[in-house]
Amino acid sequence: MSNSILVVGGGFSGITAALEAAELGHEVYIVEKSPYLGGRVMQLNKYFPKLCPPSCGLEIQYQRIRNNPNVKFFTQAQVVAVSGKSPDFKVKVRIEPRYTSATSVEMAELVDELEGTATDEFNFGLAERKALYMDVPFAFPHRYVVDPAAMAGEDEKVLHRNPGVDLDQEGKEIELEVGSIVIATGWKPYDASQLTNLGAGEITNCVTNMQLERLAAASGPTKGDIKRPSDGKAVKKVAFVQCAGSRDQNHLNFCSYICCMASLKQAAYVREQYPDAEITIFYIDLRTPERYQKFAAKILADEKITAVKGKVAAVAEDGSGDVLITVENAVSGIKTEQRFDLVVLATGMQPSLAGEKLPIDVEVDADGFIVGGADQGIFAAGCAKKPLDVMKSAQSATGAAMKAIQTVRGR
Numbered sequence: 001m002s003n004s005i006l007v008v009g010g011g012f013s014g015i016t017a018a019l020e021a022a023e024l025g026h027e028v029y030i031v032e033k034s035p036y037l038g039g040r041v042m043q044l045n046k047y048f049p050k051l052c053p054p055s056c057g058l059e060i061q062y063q064r065i066r067n068n069p070n071v072k073f074f075t076q077a078q079v080v081a082v083s084g085k086s087p088d089f090k091v092k093v094r095i096e097p098r099y100t101s102a103t104s105v106e107m108a109e110l111v112d113e114l115e116g117t118a119t120d121e122f123n124f125g126l127a128e129r130k131a132l133y134m135d136v137p138f139a140f141p142h143r144y145v146v147d148p149a150a151m152a153g154e155d156e157k158v159l160h161r162n163p164g165v166d167l168d169q170e171g172k173e174i175e176l177e178v179g180s181i182v183i184a185t186g187w188k189p190y191d192a193s194q195l196t197n198l199g200a201g202e203i204t205n206c207v208t209n210m211q212l213e214r215l216a217a218a219s220g221p222t223k224g225d226i227k228r229p230s231d232g233k234a235v236k237k238v239a240f241v242q243c244a245g246s247r248d249q250n251h252l253n254f255c256s257y258i259c260c261m262a263s264l265k266q267a268a269y270v271r272e273q274y275p276d277a278e279i280t281i282f283y284i285d286l287r288t289p290e291r292y293q294k295f296a297a298k299i300l301a302d303e304k305i306t307a308v309k310g311k312v313a314a315v316a317e318d319g320s321g322d323v324l325i326t327v328e329n330a331v332s333g334i335k336t337e338q339r340f341d342l343v344v345l346a347t348g349m350q351p352s353l354a355g356e357k358l359p360i361d362v363e364v365d366a367d368g369f370i371v372g373g374a375d376q377g378i379f380a381a382g383c384a385k386k387p388l389d390v391m392k393s394a395q396s397a398t399g400a401a402m403k404a405i406q407t408v409r410g411r
Ligand SMILES: Cc1cc2nc3c(=O)[nH]c(=O)nc-3n(C[C@H](O)[C@H](O)[C@H](O)COP(=O)(O)OP(=O)(O)OC[C@H]3O[C@@H](n4cnc5c(N)ncnc54)[C@H](O)[C@@H]3O)c2cc1C
Pocket: 008, 009, 010, 011, 012, 013, 014, 031, 032, 033, 034, 037, 038, 039, 040, 041, 044, 046, 047, 048, 049, 077, 078, 079, 184, 185, 186, 187, 188, 209, 210, 213, 258, 262, 265, 347, 348, 349, 352, 358, 381, 382, 383, 384, 388, 389, 390, 391, 393
């Protein structure tokens, strides 16, 4: 029987669940598939309702992890097999090589010398990165990663010059014994290339809401200047298309809960940078529940931000880089074509497990959200369970941690 707990996914939910259990004396292992902890919150410019940067919540969590020997975490790691049952699980974890030493020496200068590039997934394809990278702000762990597939020309020689790089590192498998499992695998942005009527991700000046987060972030590809991707032009007219693929049985057949608040927040980002910019938010119905009513009212008090009830039928590009939106006003019934500098698609949160299978025997619904597991000592937390904001993700994670603790304590 093990008293330890496994947390799969090291985003806000996974970190919260791990800390809650660790601070009550349990040994906790976080298995995170990316090179850094923090999950999607790291990719946000600011988060509502307070509009503080991700560092304000995450740095405290990282500090709590540093101070707590009960928390052990593995990055670039995935669960590959689980046997046994609660409270006696045996879990096999595969850890991919990072190719840098744990005590990484300074490597920023090395990055500039490298030739090869790869698509920067952290910036949702808005930039390229080198084979050596640490593209995450206030990265935890604060350690570079090498992506050998991105190396070109003399890159290998350049990398070998730094004693902190070890291209001979190999992946390894470890086995953990745990009594309970928390799954906090979170969400991924819905794939805009599925939205054929909305430009299918092909229109340069039609970006997704997560791309806009990166355009607005000081750590992003434009260092925080919100500009048109095609020509770097200042934006004067911006449209937000709500429910882009959401509440639609052909795409995501649910509401992602946060998209209306996210677009309002992003309208504020644009208005902060461009005092003359005009913003139109096209929505089916604005969903800003509970404390977000006040948040919405404050942003909509800006006379340059207009919310229009109307379903966007089509998004197209004209030769100048402008984006044309065809929309029917749901109140007047009038159909118009309107021109914008930049269009933002409010795409929803799809569970990470949609189309993927964890090697953990747990029931998911048709959309990929976890719905089972409790009777097997397996508990879902945060957006792996349903679309949530950060605060509710943390609450859900605390609940999952309590259930996991009760399980290993045999209550
Ligand atoms: C455009 C947009 C703006 C938003 N803005 C806000 C905001 O301002 N305020 C707010 O409160 N919320 C906001 N949200 C919601 C917020 O992003 C989520 O509430 C939060 O990310 C949930 O955290 P999580 O840990 O559940 O999931 P995630 O952040 O997705 O973390 C999941 C982690 O699990 C890892 N993982 C996935 N699969 C595996 C696997 N198989 N094995 C190991 N690890 C795995 C991932 O790499 C990731 O690190 C926004 C969402 C969107 C779409």
